[in-house]
Amino acid sequence: MQKDHLPTRRRALLAGAVSLGAAGVAAAFVPGTGERTAPAPPPAAGARPARRPLRPSEYRLRPLTGYGPPRTPHGRTPVRREPLLRVPEHGRTMVLSFDDGPDPRYTPHILDTLARYEVRAMFFVCGEMAAGHRDLVARMADEGHVVGNHTWTHPLLTRLRRARIRSEMERTSDIVEKICGERPAWFRAPYGAWNHAVFRLGAELGMESLAWTVDTLDWTEPGTRTIVERVADGAAPGVVVLSHDAGGDRSQTVRALRTYLPGLLDSGYHLTVPRRQYV
Known part of the structure:
Protein backbone atom coordinates (compact mmCIF):
# COMPACT_ATOMS: atom_id res chain seq x y z
CA MET A 1 0.00 0.00 0.00
CA GLN A 2 1.24 3.48 -0.85
CA LYS A 3 0.62 6.12 1.79
CA ASP A 4 0.25 8.76 -0.93
CA HIS A 5 -3.13 7.25 -1.79
CA LEU A 6 -4.53 7.72 1.70
CA PRO A 7 -6.64 10.81 2.48
CA THR A 8 -5.03 12.37 5.53
CA ARG A 9 -5.53 15.62 7.38
CA ARG A 10 -1.93 16.73 6.96
CA ARG A 11 -1.90 16.00 3.24
CA ALA A 12 -5.24 17.79 2.86
CA LEU A 13 -3.83 20.87 4.55
CA LEU A 14 -0.67 20.77 2.45
CA ALA A 15 -2.62 20.18 -0.74
CA GLY A 16 -4.79 23.19 0.00
CA ALA A 17 -1.76 25.41 0.49
CA VAL A 18 -0.16 24.17 -2.71
CA SER A 19 -3.31 24.74 -4.75
CA LEU A 20 -3.64 28.31 -3.47
CA GLY A 21 -0.02 29.06 -4.31
CA ALA A 22 -0.38 27.60 -7.77
CA ALA A 23 -3.55 29.49 -8.65
CA GLY A 24 -1.66 32.36 -10.32
CA VAL A 25 0.70 30.17 -12.34
CA ALA A 26 -0.19 30.05 -16.03
CA ALA A 27 1.80 26.93 -16.89
CA ALA A 28 3.08 23.83 -15.15
CA PHE A 29 6.31 21.85 -15.38
CA VAL A 30 6.24 18.28 -16.65
CA PRO A 31 7.95 16.20 -13.91
CA GLY A 32 11.43 15.07 -14.87
CA THR A 33 11.66 17.17 -18.05
CA GLY A 34 11.87 20.80 -16.96
CA GLU A 35 9.58 21.71 -19.89
CA ARG A 36 6.42 23.74 -19.56
CA THR A 37 3.08 22.54 -20.75
CA ALA A 38 -0.20 24.39 -21.07
CA PRO A 39 -2.72 23.72 -18.33
CA ALA A 40 -5.45 21.23 -19.17
CA PRO A 41 -8.62 22.87 -20.56
CA PRO A 42 -11.62 22.97 -18.22
CA PRO A 43 -14.37 20.38 -18.80
CA ALA A 44 -17.17 21.30 -21.15
CA ALA A 45 -20.16 23.09 -19.63
CA GLY A 46 -22.53 20.65 -17.99
CA ALA A 47 -20.05 17.77 -18.25
CA ARG A 48 -19.45 15.69 -15.16
CA PRO A 49 -16.01 14.27 -14.35
CA ALA A 50 -15.80 10.56 -14.90
CA ARG A 51 -16.01 8.47 -11.77
CA ARG A 52 -13.98 5.38 -11.15
CA PRO A 53 -15.26 2.55 -8.95
CA LEU A 54 -13.81 2.46 -5.43
CA ARG A 55 -11.60 -0.44 -4.50
CA PRO A 56 -12.72 -2.41 -1.42
CA SER A 57 -9.71 -1.06 0.46
CA GLU A 58 -10.76 2.51 -0.28
CA TYR A 59 -14.15 1.82 1.24
CA ARG A 60 -12.44 0.63 4.42
CA LEU A 61 -10.47 3.84 4.59
CA ARG A 62 -13.55 6.05 4.37
CA PRO A 63 -14.75 7.75 7.57
CA LEU A 64 -18.18 6.66 8.72
CA THR A 65 -19.98 9.34 6.73
CA GLY A 66 -17.82 10.02 3.70
CA TYR A 67 -14.43 9.99 2.08
CA GLY A 68 -11.69 12.49 2.85
CA PRO A 69 -10.36 14.41 5.85
CA PRO A 70 -12.75 15.22 8.69
CA ARG A 71 -14.45 18.59 8.39
CA THR A 72 -14.57 21.23 11.09
CA PRO A 73 -17.65 20.60 13.22
CA HIS A 74 -20.34 23.25 13.12
CA GLY A 75 -21.16 25.23 16.25
CA ARG A 76 -19.91 24.59 19.73
CA THR A 77 -18.93 21.23 21.12
CA PRO A 78 -21.72 20.05 23.43
CA VAL A 79 -21.07 19.73 27.16
CA ARG A 80 -22.14 16.17 27.81
CA ARG A 81 -23.23 14.42 30.98
CA GLU A 82 -21.71 11.15 29.85
CA PRO A 83 -19.26 10.22 27.08
CA LEU A 84 -20.19 8.66 23.78
CA LEU A 85 -19.91 4.88 24.06
CA ARG A 86 -20.41 3.95 20.43
CA VAL A 87 -20.64 5.56 17.00
CA PRO A 88 -23.60 5.86 14.61
CA GLU A 89 -24.33 2.57 12.93
CA HIS A 90 -23.61 2.73 9.20
CA GLY A 91 -23.81 -0.89 8.18
CA ARG A 92 -21.36 -3.29 9.80
CA THR A 93 -18.96 -0.57 10.94
CA MET A 94 -16.65 -0.63 13.97
CA VAL A 95 -13.92 1.59 15.40
CA LEU A 96 -10.60 0.42 16.84
CA SER A 97 -8.93 2.67 19.42
CA PHE A 98 -5.60 2.54 21.22
CA ASP A 99 -4.68 4.48 24.38
CA ASP A 100 -1.60 5.66 26.30
CA GLY A 101 0.95 5.76 23.48
CA PRO A 102 2.90 6.14 21.45
CA ASP A 103 5.47 3.56 22.52
CA PRO A 104 8.30 2.74 20.08
CA ARG A 105 8.22 -0.91 21.18
CA TYR A 106 4.61 -1.56 20.19
CA THR A 107 3.02 1.33 18.29
CA PRO A 108 5.00 0.76 15.05
CA HIS A 109 3.82 -2.87 14.93
CA ILE A 110 0.21 -1.80 15.40
CA LEU A 111 0.58 0.81 12.67
CA ASP A 112 2.17 -1.77 10.37
CA THR A 113 -0.78 -4.14 10.81
CA LEU A 114 -3.33 -1.39 10.23
CA ALA A 115 -1.44 -0.32 7.10
CA ARG A 116 -1.29 -3.89 5.82
CA TYR A 117 -5.08 -4.14 5.89
CA GLU A 118 -5.65 -0.48 4.94
CA VAL A 119 -7.62 0.27 8.09
CA ARG A 120 -7.80 3.53 10.03
CA ALA A 121 -8.02 3.71 13.82
CA MET A 122 -8.05 6.20 16.68
CA PHE A 123 -5.00 6.78 18.90
CA PHE A 124 -5.58 8.63 22.17
CA VAL A 125 -2.07 9.79 23.00
CA CYS A 126 -0.57 11.00 26.26
CA GLY A 127 1.21 14.31 25.80
CA GLU A 128 4.45 13.30 27.50
CA MET A 129 4.65 10.20 25.28
CA ALA A 130 3.83 12.23 22.16
CA LEU A 136 5.21 8.11 15.67
CA VAL A 137 2.48 10.70 16.19
CA ALA A 138 3.33 12.19 12.80
CA ARG A 139 3.10 8.74 11.25
CA MET A 140 -0.35 8.24 12.81
CA ALA A 141 -1.58 11.43 11.17
CA ASP A 142 0.22 10.73 7.88
CA GLU A 143 -1.45 7.33 7.59
CA GLY A 144 -4.93 8.71 8.15
CA HIS A 145 -5.51 7.77 11.78
CA VAL A 146 -7.25 10.04 14.28
CA VAL A 147 -4.95 11.41 16.98
CA GLY A 148 -6.96 12.08 20.14
CA ASN A 149 -6.15 13.66 23.51
CA HIS A 150 -5.58 11.38 26.53
CA THR A 151 -4.08 14.05 28.87
CA TRP A 152 -0.41 14.75 29.47
CA THR A 153 0.48 12.37 32.34
CA HIS A 154 -2.57 10.03 32.49
CA PRO A 155 -3.86 11.17 35.92
CA LEU A 156 -7.22 10.44 37.54
CA LEU A 157 -8.87 13.70 36.52
CA THR A 158 -11.75 13.48 38.98
CA ARG A 159 -9.27 14.04 41.82
CA LEU A 160 -7.68 17.15 40.31
CA ARG A 161 -8.53 20.83 40.51
CA ARG A 162 -9.97 22.51 37.44
CA ALA A 163 -6.72 24.35 36.62
CA ARG A 164 -4.72 21.13 36.63
CA ILE A 165 -7.30 19.36 34.46
CA ARG A 166 -7.11 22.17 31.91
CA SER A 167 -3.32 22.02 31.92
CA GLU A 168 -3.33 18.25 31.30
CA MET A 169 -5.69 18.64 28.36
CA GLU A 170 -4.33 21.85 26.90
CA ARG A 171 -0.66 20.82 26.93
CA THR A 172 -1.54 17.64 25.08
CA SER A 173 -3.61 19.50 22.48
CA ASP A 174 -0.70 21.90 22.02
CA ILE A 175 1.86 19.17 21.32
CA VAL A 176 -0.50 17.33 18.97
CA GLU A 177 -1.07 20.55 17.05
CA LYS A 178 2.70 21.15 16.76
CA ILE A 179 3.21 17.67 15.34
CA CYS A 180 0.07 17.15 13.23
CA GLY A 181 -0.86 20.69 12.24
CA GLU A 182 -4.21 20.75 14.02
CA ARG A 183 -5.60 20.26 17.49
CA PRO A 184 -7.31 17.04 18.55
CA ALA A 185 -11.07 16.88 18.07
CA TRP A 186 -11.56 13.89 20.38
CA PHE A 187 -10.82 13.34 24.08
CA ARG A 188 -10.77 10.25 26.28
CA ALA A 189 -10.39 10.53 30.04
CA PRO A 190 -7.83 8.22 31.67
CA TYR A 191 -9.49 5.30 33.46
CA GLY A 192 -12.79 6.40 31.89
CA ALA A 193 -13.20 8.89 34.75
CA TRP A 194 -15.28 11.90 33.70
CA ASN A 195 -17.06 14.55 35.73
CA HIS A 196 -18.76 17.84 34.89
CA ALA A 197 -15.48 19.79 34.97
CA VAL A 198 -13.85 17.33 32.58
CA PHE A 199 -16.76 17.48 30.13
CA ARG A 200 -16.93 21.27 30.26
CA LEU A 201 -13.18 21.81 29.83
CA GLY A 202 -13.04 19.31 26.99
CA ALA A 203 -15.88 21.12 25.24
CA GLU A 204 -14.20 24.49 25.78
CA LEU A 205 -11.10 23.07 24.10
CA GLY A 206 -13.22 21.87 21.15
CA MET A 207 -13.07 18.16 21.93
CA GLU A 208 -15.81 15.55 21.90
CA SER A 209 -15.67 12.87 24.62
CA LEU A 210 -15.49 9.27 23.42
CA ALA A 211 -15.38 6.22 25.68
CA TRP A 212 -15.73 2.64 24.38
CA THR A 213 -18.12 -0.26 23.98
CA VAL A 214 -15.76 -3.24 24.18
CA ASP A 215 -12.85 -3.22 26.63
CA THR A 216 -10.24 -5.83 25.76
CA LEU A 217 -8.63 -5.42 29.22
CA ASP A 218 -5.34 -6.01 27.42
CA TRP A 219 -3.51 -4.06 30.15
CA THR A 220 -4.08 -7.05 32.46
CA GLU A 221 -2.12 -9.22 29.97
CA PRO A 222 -4.83 -11.91 29.83
CA GLY A 223 -3.26 -13.66 26.86
CA THR A 224 -3.47 -13.12 23.12
CA ARG A 225 -6.28 -15.63 22.65
CA THR A 226 -8.43 -13.99 25.33
CA ILE A 227 -8.04 -10.55 23.72
CA VAL A 228 -9.04 -11.97 20.34
CA GLU A 229 -12.09 -13.66 21.85
CA ARG A 230 -13.21 -10.47 23.61
CA VAL A 231 -13.12 -8.52 20.36
CA ALA A 232 -14.87 -11.27 18.40
CA ASP A 233 -17.58 -11.71 21.05
CA GLY A 234 -18.22 -7.96 21.29
CA ALA A 235 -18.19 -7.22 17.57
CA ALA A 236 -21.34 -5.41 16.42
CA PRO A 237 -22.29 -2.35 14.35
CA GLY A 238 -21.24 0.90 16.02
CA VAL A 239 -18.90 -0.73 18.53
CA VAL A 240 -15.77 1.09 19.73
CA VAL A 241 -13.00 -1.28 20.83
CA LEU A 242 -10.51 -0.18 23.50
CA SER A 243 -6.93 -1.46 23.49
CA HIS A 244 -3.58 0.02 24.51
CA ASP A 245 -0.31 0.56 22.66
CA ALA A 246 1.70 1.67 25.72
CA GLY A 247 1.70 1.64 29.51
CA GLY A 248 3.20 -1.84 29.91
CA ASP A 249 3.96 -4.96 27.93
CA ARG A 250 1.66 -4.72 24.92
CA SER A 251 3.07 -7.61 22.90
CA GLN A 252 -0.20 -9.54 23.41
CA THR A 253 -2.13 -6.58 21.99
CA VAL A 254 0.12 -6.53 18.92
CA ARG A 255 -0.33 -10.26 18.30
CA ALA A 256 -4.06 -10.15 18.94
CA LEU A 257 -4.59 -7.36 16.40
CA ARG A 258 -2.87 -9.44 13.74
CA THR A 259 -5.46 -12.16 14.36
CA TYR A 260 -8.77 -10.40 14.96
CA LEU A 261 -8.40 -7.62 12.38
CA PRO A 262 -8.44 -9.87 9.29
CA GLY A 263 -11.16 -11.91 11.00
CA LEU A 264 -13.39 -8.86 11.39
CA LEU A 265 -12.80 -7.84 7.77
CA ASP A 266 -13.58 -11.35 6.54
CA SER A 267 -16.82 -11.20 8.54
CA GLY A 268 -17.88 -8.11 6.63
CA TYR A 269 -17.02 -5.42 9.18
CA HIS A 270 -15.62 -2.06 8.08
CA LEU A 271 -13.04 -0.66 10.50
CA THR A 272 -12.83 3.10 10.19
CA VAL A 273 -13.04 6.38 12.13
CA PRO A 274 -15.97 8.67 12.99
CA ARG A 275 -16.61 12.20 11.88
CA ARG A 276 -17.42 14.75 14.53
CA GLN A 277 -20.34 16.57 12.92
CA TYR A 278 -22.34 13.39 12.47
CA VAL A 279 -21.93 12.07 16.01
Missing part, protein backbone atom coordinates in the same frame (compact mmCIF):
# COMPACT_ATOMS: atom_id res chain seq x y z
CA ALA A 131 6.52 14.79 23.00
CA GLY A 132 9.11 12.01 23.28
CA HIS A 133 8.08 10.17 20.12
CA ARG A 134 6.93 12.82 17.68
CA ASP A 135 7.79 10.70 14.67
Whole structure:
Protein backbone atom coordinates (compact mmCIF):
# COMPACT_ATOMS: atom_id res chain seq x y z
CA MET A 1 0.00 0.00 0.00
CA GLN A 2 1.24 3.48 -0.85
CA LYS A 3 0.62 6.12 1.79
CA ASP A 4 0.25 8.76 -0.93
CA HIS A 5 -3.13 7.25 -1.79
CA LEU A 6 -4.53 7.72 1.70
CA PRO A 7 -6.64 10.81 2.48
CA THR A 8 -5.03 12.37 5.53
CA ARG A 9 -5.53 15.62 7.38
CA ARG A 10 -1.93 16.73 6.96
CA ARG A 11 -1.90 16.00 3.24
CA ALA A 12 -5.24 17.79 2.86
CA LEU A 13 -3.83 20.87 4.55
CA LEU A 14 -0.67 20.77 2.45
CA ALA A 15 -2.62 20.18 -0.74
CA GLY A 16 -4.79 23.19 0.00
CA ALA A 17 -1.76 25.41 0.49
CA VAL A 18 -0.16 24.17 -2.71
CA SER A 19 -3.31 24.74 -4.75
CA LEU A 20 -3.64 28.31 -3.47
CA GLY A 21 -0.02 29.06 -4.31
CA ALA A 22 -0.38 27.60 -7.77
CA ALA A 23 -3.55 29.49 -8.65
CA GLY A 24 -1.66 32.36 -10.32
CA VAL A 25 0.70 30.17 -12.34
CA ALA A 26 -0.19 30.05 -16.03
CA ALA A 27 1.80 26.93 -16.89
CA ALA A 28 3.08 23.83 -15.15
CA PHE A 29 6.31 21.85 -15.38
CA VAL A 30 6.24 18.28 -16.65
CA PRO A 31 7.95 16.20 -13.91
CA GLY A 32 11.43 15.07 -14.87
CA THR A 33 11.66 17.17 -18.05
CA GLY A 34 11.87 20.80 -16.96
CA GLU A 35 9.58 21.71 -19.89
CA ARG A 36 6.42 23.74 -19.56
CA THR A 37 3.08 22.54 -20.75
CA ALA A 38 -0.20 24.39 -21.07
CA PRO A 39 -2.72 23.72 -18.33
CA ALA A 40 -5.45 21.23 -19.17
CA PRO A 41 -8.62 22.87 -20.56
CA PRO A 42 -11.62 22.97 -18.22
CA PRO A 43 -14.37 20.38 -18.80
CA ALA A 44 -17.17 21.30 -21.15
CA ALA A 45 -20.16 23.09 -19.63
CA GLY A 46 -22.53 20.65 -17.99
CA ALA A 47 -20.05 17.77 -18.25
CA ARG A 48 -19.45 15.69 -15.16
CA PRO A 49 -16.01 14.27 -14.35
CA ALA A 50 -15.80 10.56 -14.90
CA ARG A 51 -16.01 8.47 -11.77
CA ARG A 52 -13.98 5.38 -11.15
CA PRO A 53 -15.26 2.55 -8.95
CA LEU A 54 -13.81 2.46 -5.43
CA ARG A 55 -11.60 -0.44 -4.50
CA PRO A 56 -12.72 -2.41 -1.42
CA SER A 57 -9.71 -1.06 0.46
CA GLU A 58 -10.76 2.51 -0.28
CA TYR A 59 -14.15 1.82 1.24
CA ARG A 60 -12.44 0.63 4.42
CA LEU A 61 -10.47 3.84 4.59
CA ARG A 62 -13.55 6.05 4.37
CA PRO A 63 -14.75 7.75 7.57
CA LEU A 64 -18.18 6.66 8.72
CA THR A 65 -19.98 9.34 6.73
CA GLY A 66 -17.82 10.02 3.70
CA TYR A 67 -14.43 9.99 2.08
CA GLY A 68 -11.69 12.49 2.85
CA PRO A 69 -10.36 14.41 5.85
CA PRO A 70 -12.75 15.22 8.69
CA ARG A 71 -14.45 18.59 8.39
CA THR A 72 -14.57 21.23 11.09
CA PRO A 73 -17.65 20.60 13.22
CA HIS A 74 -20.34 23.25 13.12
CA GLY A 75 -21.16 25.23 16.25
CA ARG A 76 -19.91 24.59 19.73
CA THR A 77 -18.93 21.23 21.12
CA PRO A 78 -21.72 20.05 23.43
CA VAL A 79 -21.07 19.73 27.16
CA ARG A 80 -22.14 16.17 27.81
CA ARG A 81 -23.23 14.42 30.98
CA GLU A 82 -21.71 11.15 29.85
CA PRO A 83 -19.26 10.22 27.08
CA LEU A 84 -20.19 8.66 23.78
CA LEU A 85 -19.91 4.88 24.06
CA ARG A 86 -20.41 3.95 20.43
CA VAL A 87 -20.64 5.56 17.00
CA PRO A 88 -23.60 5.86 14.61
CA GLU A 89 -24.33 2.57 12.93
CA HIS A 90 -23.61 2.73 9.20
CA GLY A 91 -23.81 -0.89 8.18
CA ARG A 92 -21.36 -3.29 9.80
CA THR A 93 -18.96 -0.57 10.94
CA MET A 94 -16.65 -0.63 13.97
CA VAL A 95 -13.92 1.59 15.40
CA LEU A 96 -10.60 0.42 16.84
CA SER A 97 -8.93 2.67 19.42
CA PHE A 98 -5.60 2.54 21.22
CA ASP A 99 -4.68 4.48 24.38
CA ASP A 100 -1.60 5.66 26.30
CA GLY A 101 0.95 5.76 23.48
CA PRO A 102 2.90 6.14 21.45
CA ASP A 103 5.47 3.56 22.52
CA PRO A 104 8.30 2.74 20.08
CA ARG A 105 8.22 -0.91 21.18
CA TYR A 106 4.61 -1.56 20.19
CA THR A 107 3.02 1.33 18.29
CA PRO A 108 5.00 0.76 15.05
CA HIS A 109 3.82 -2.87 14.93
CA ILE A 110 0.21 -1.80 15.40
CA LEU A 111 0.58 0.81 12.67
CA ASP A 112 2.17 -1.77 10.37
CA THR A 113 -0.78 -4.14 10.81
CA LEU A 114 -3.33 -1.39 10.23
CA ALA A 115 -1.44 -0.32 7.10
CA ARG A 116 -1.29 -3.89 5.82
CA TYR A 117 -5.08 -4.14 5.89
CA GLU A 118 -5.65 -0.48 4.94
CA VAL A 119 -7.62 0.27 8.09
CA ARG A 120 -7.80 3.53 10.03
CA ALA A 121 -8.02 3.71 13.82
CA MET A 122 -8.05 6.20 16.68
CA PHE A 123 -5.00 6.78 18.90
CA PHE A 124 -5.58 8.63 22.17
CA VAL A 125 -2.07 9.79 23.00
CA CYS A 126 -0.57 11.00 26.26
CA GLY A 127 1.21 14.31 25.80
CA GLU A 128 4.45 13.30 27.50
CA MET A 129 4.65 10.20 25.28
CA ALA A 130 3.83 12.23 22.16
CA ALA A 131 6.52 14.79 23.00
CA GLY A 132 9.11 12.01 23.28
CA HIS A 133 8.08 10.17 20.12
CA ARG A 134 6.93 12.82 17.68
CA ASP A 135 7.79 10.70 14.67
CA LEU A 136 5.21 8.11 15.67
CA VAL A 137 2.48 10.70 16.19
CA ALA A 138 3.33 12.19 12.80
CA ARG A 139 3.10 8.74 11.25
CA MET A 140 -0.35 8.24 12.81
CA ALA A 141 -1.58 11.43 11.17
CA ASP A 142 0.22 10.73 7.88
CA GLU A 143 -1.45 7.33 7.59
CA GLY A 144 -4.93 8.71 8.15
CA HIS A 145 -5.51 7.77 11.78
CA VAL A 146 -7.25 10.04 14.28
CA VAL A 147 -4.95 11.41 16.98
CA GLY A 148 -6.96 12.08 20.14
CA ASN A 149 -6.15 13.66 23.51
CA HIS A 150 -5.58 11.38 26.53
CA THR A 151 -4.08 14.05 28.87
CA TRP A 152 -0.41 14.75 29.47
CA THR A 153 0.48 12.37 32.34
CA HIS A 154 -2.57 10.03 32.49
CA PRO A 155 -3.86 11.17 35.92
CA LEU A 156 -7.22 10.44 37.54
CA LEU A 157 -8.87 13.70 36.52
CA THR A 158 -11.75 13.48 38.98
CA ARG A 159 -9.27 14.04 41.82
CA LEU A 160 -7.68 17.15 40.31
CA ARG A 161 -8.53 20.83 40.51
CA ARG A 162 -9.97 22.51 37.44
CA ALA A 163 -6.72 24.35 36.62
CA ARG A 164 -4.72 21.13 36.63
CA ILE A 165 -7.30 19.36 34.46
CA ARG A 166 -7.11 22.17 31.91
CA SER A 167 -3.32 22.02 31.92
CA GLU A 168 -3.33 18.25 31.30
CA MET A 169 -5.69 18.64 28.36
CA GLU A 170 -4.33 21.85 26.90
CA ARG A 171 -0.66 20.82 26.93
CA THR A 172 -1.54 17.64 25.08
CA SER A 173 -3.61 19.50 22.48
CA ASP A 174 -0.70 21.90 22.02
CA ILE A 175 1.86 19.17 21.32
CA VAL A 176 -0.50 17.33 18.97
CA GLU A 177 -1.07 20.55 17.05
CA LYS A 178 2.70 21.15 16.76
CA ILE A 179 3.21 17.67 15.34
CA CYS A 180 0.07 17.15 13.23
CA GLY A 181 -0.86 20.69 12.24
CA GLU A 182 -4.21 20.75 14.02
CA ARG A 183 -5.60 20.26 17.49
CA PRO A 184 -7.31 17.04 18.55
CA ALA A 185 -11.07 16.88 18.07
CA TRP A 186 -11.56 13.89 20.38
CA PHE A 187 -10.82 13.34 24.08
CA ARG A 188 -10.77 10.25 26.28
CA ALA A 189 -10.39 10.53 30.04
CA PRO A 190 -7.83 8.22 31.67
CA TYR A 191 -9.49 5.30 33.46
CA GLY A 192 -12.79 6.40 31.89
CA ALA A 193 -13.20 8.89 34.75
CA TRP A 194 -15.28 11.90 33.70
CA ASN A 195 -17.06 14.55 35.73
CA HIS A 196 -18.76 17.84 34.89
CA ALA A 197 -15.48 19.79 34.97
CA VAL A 198 -13.85 17.33 32.58
CA PHE A 199 -16.76 17.48 30.13
CA ARG A 200 -16.93 21.27 30.26
CA LEU A 201 -13.18 21.81 29.83
CA GLY A 202 -13.04 19.31 26.99
CA ALA A 203 -15.88 21.12 25.24
CA GLU A 204 -14.20 24.49 25.78
CA LEU A 205 -11.10 23.07 24.10
CA GLY A 206 -13.22 21.87 21.15
CA MET A 207 -13.07 18.16 21.93
CA GLU A 208 -15.81 15.55 21.90
CA SER A 209 -15.67 12.87 24.62
CA LEU A 210 -15.49 9.27 23.42
CA ALA A 211 -15.38 6.22 25.68
CA TRP A 212 -15.73 2.64 24.38
CA THR A 213 -18.12 -0.26 23.98
CA VAL A 214 -15.76 -3.24 24.18
CA ASP A 215 -12.85 -3.22 26.63
CA THR A 216 -10.24 -5.83 25.76
CA LEU A 217 -8.63 -5.42 29.22
CA ASP A 218 -5.34 -6.01 27.42
CA TRP A 219 -3.51 -4.06 30.15
CA THR A 220 -4.08 -7.05 32.46
CA GLU A 221 -2.12 -9.22 29.97
CA PRO A 222 -4.83 -11.91 29.83
CA GLY A 223 -3.26 -13.66 26.86
CA THR A 224 -3.47 -13.12 23.12
CA ARG A 225 -6.28 -15.63 22.65
CA THR A 226 -8.43 -13.99 25.33
CA ILE A 227 -8.04 -10.55 23.72
CA VAL A 228 -9.04 -11.97 20.34
CA GLU A 229 -12.09 -13.66 21.85
CA ARG A 230 -13.21 -10.47 23.61
CA VAL A 231 -13.12 -8.52 20.36
CA ALA A 232 -14.87 -11.27 18.40
CA ASP A 233 -17.58 -11.71 21.05
CA GLY A 234 -18.22 -7.96 21.29
CA ALA A 235 -18.19 -7.22 17.57
CA ALA A 236 -21.34 -5.41 16.42
CA PRO A 237 -22.29 -2.35 14.35
CA GLY A 238 -21.24 0.90 16.02
CA VAL A 239 -18.90 -0.73 18.53
CA VAL A 240 -15.77 1.09 19.73
CA VAL A 241 -13.00 -1.28 20.83
CA LEU A 242 -10.51 -0.18 23.50
CA SER A 243 -6.93 -1.46 23.49
CA HIS A 244 -3.58 0.02 24.51
CA ASP A 245 -0.31 0.56 22.66
CA ALA A 246 1.70 1.67 25.72
CA GLY A 247 1.70 1.64 29.51
CA GLY A 248 3.20 -1.84 29.91
CA ASP A 249 3.96 -4.96 27.93
CA ARG A 250 1.66 -4.72 24.92
CA SER A 251 3.07 -7.61 22.90
CA GLN A 252 -0.20 -9.54 23.41
CA THR A 253 -2.13 -6.58 21.99
CA VAL A 254 0.12 -6.53 18.92
CA ARG A 255 -0.33 -10.26 18.30
CA ALA A 256 -4.06 -10.15 18.94
CA LEU A 257 -4.59 -7.36 16.40
CA ARG A 258 -2.87 -9.44 13.74
CA THR A 259 -5.46 -12.16 14.36
CA TYR A 260 -8.77 -10.40 14.96
CA LEU A 261 -8.40 -7.62 12.38
CA PRO A 262 -8.44 -9.87 9.29
CA GLY A 263 -11.16 -11.91 11.00
CA LEU A 264 -13.39 -8.86 11.39
CA LEU A 265 -12.80 -7.84 7.77
CA ASP A 266 -13.58 -11.35 6.54
CA SER A 267 -16.82 -11.20 8.54
CA GLY A 268 -17.88 -8.11 6.63
CA TYR A 269 -17.02 -5.42 9.18
CA HIS A 270 -15.62 -2.06 8.08
CA LEU A 271 -13.04 -0.66 10.50
CA THR A 272 -12.83 3.10 10.19
CA VAL A 273 -13.04 6.38 12.13
CA PRO A 274 -15.97 8.67 12.99
CA ARG A 275 -16.61 12.20 11.88
CA ARG A 276 -17.42 14.75 14.53
CA GLN A 277 -20.34 16.57 12.92
CA TYR A 278 -22.34 13.39 12.47
CA VAL A 279 -21.93 12.07 16.01
